[in-house]
Amino acid sequence: xxxxxxxxxxxxxxxxxEARLRCSPMKGHSHxxxxxxxPEEGLKFMVYxxxxxxxxxxxxxxxxxxxxxxxxxxxxxxxQQVVRxxxxxxxxxxxxxxxxxxxxxxxxxxxx
Amino acid sequence: GIQVEQSPPDLILQEGANSxxxxxxxxxxxxxxxxxxxxxxxxxxxxxxxxxxxxxxRLSATTVATERYSLLYISSSQTTDSGVYFCAVSDRISGTxxxxxxxxxxxxxxx
Numbered sequence: 105x106x107x108x109x110x111x112x113x114x115x116x117x118x119x120x121x122e123a124r125l126r127c128s129p130m131k132g133h134s135h136x137x138x139x140x141x142x143p144e145e146g147l148k149f150m151v152y153x154x155x156x157x158x159x160x161x162x163x164x165x166x167x168x169x170x171x172x173x174x175x176x177x178x179x180x181x182x183x184q185q186v187v188r189x190x191x192x193x194x195x196x197x198x199x200x201x202x203x204x205x206x207x208x209x210x211x212x213x214x215x216x
Numbered sequence: 217g218i219q220v221e222q223s224p225p226d227l228i229l230q231e232g233a234n235s236x237x238x239x240x241x242x243x244x245x246x247x248x249x250x251x252x253x254x255x256x257x258x259x260x261x262x263x264x265x266x267x268x269x270x271x272x273x274r275l276s277a278t279t280v281a282t283e284r285y286s287l288l289y290i291s292s293s294q295t296t297d298s299g300v301y302f303c304a305v306s307d308r309i310s311g312t313x314x315x316x317x318x319x320x321x322x323x324x325x326x327x
């Protein structure tokens with residue numbers, strides 16, 4: 105029973121490029137959450153999705169960031185026109201609903 | 217939104233010592249979890265504990281939901297316990313299941 109799978113584990117992008125981060129939830133989980141962790145800081149909530157729906161995007165920056173969780177396939181966090189300040193670890197978590205959350209190993213994004 | 221505070225922010229222990237980490241939250245919660253983030257950045261589930269007491273080896277946790285706090289106990293600490301310990305809660309008010317994280321307790325265990 106695979107856990108939450110994130111890829112890639114490490115991603116390097118030049119300023120102005122696009123970054124796409126993928127997350128496959130645990131089997132049987134239909135709720136996905138994205139978090140961002142800056143160096144030496146805690147995890148900040150970004151967005152909460154169920155299949156084909158964004159439930160809560162209160163932590164998502166208004167520009168350049170978007171997320172989706174299609175009917176088929178993984179959830180995608182997309183960052184357009186990346187800047188150095190986007191460099192961080194991005195974690196995905198999944199739940200069955202109002203239950204225990206399990207996290208993936210994260211994607212470490214470096215913008216050069 | 218709900219506020220989550222953890223104390224102490226930093227802790228240095230000699231191997232074999234015991235410690236207590238605290239998590240205070242500002243409102244009623246649906247869920248509470250403790251995580252360990254190891255030096256490689258991996259988040260490890262320690263306890264899912266909205267209320268009551270649980271034990272797993274050298275670790276135990278207690279949540280007193282009515283008084284809005286949770287405690288994580290580490291006994292006979294080992295160097296592999298080093299890392300950051302996070303408390304995360306999901307609240308009843310917002311109507312969503314998202315978890316809000318505290319700022320963490322950074323633990324270093326010395327050999």
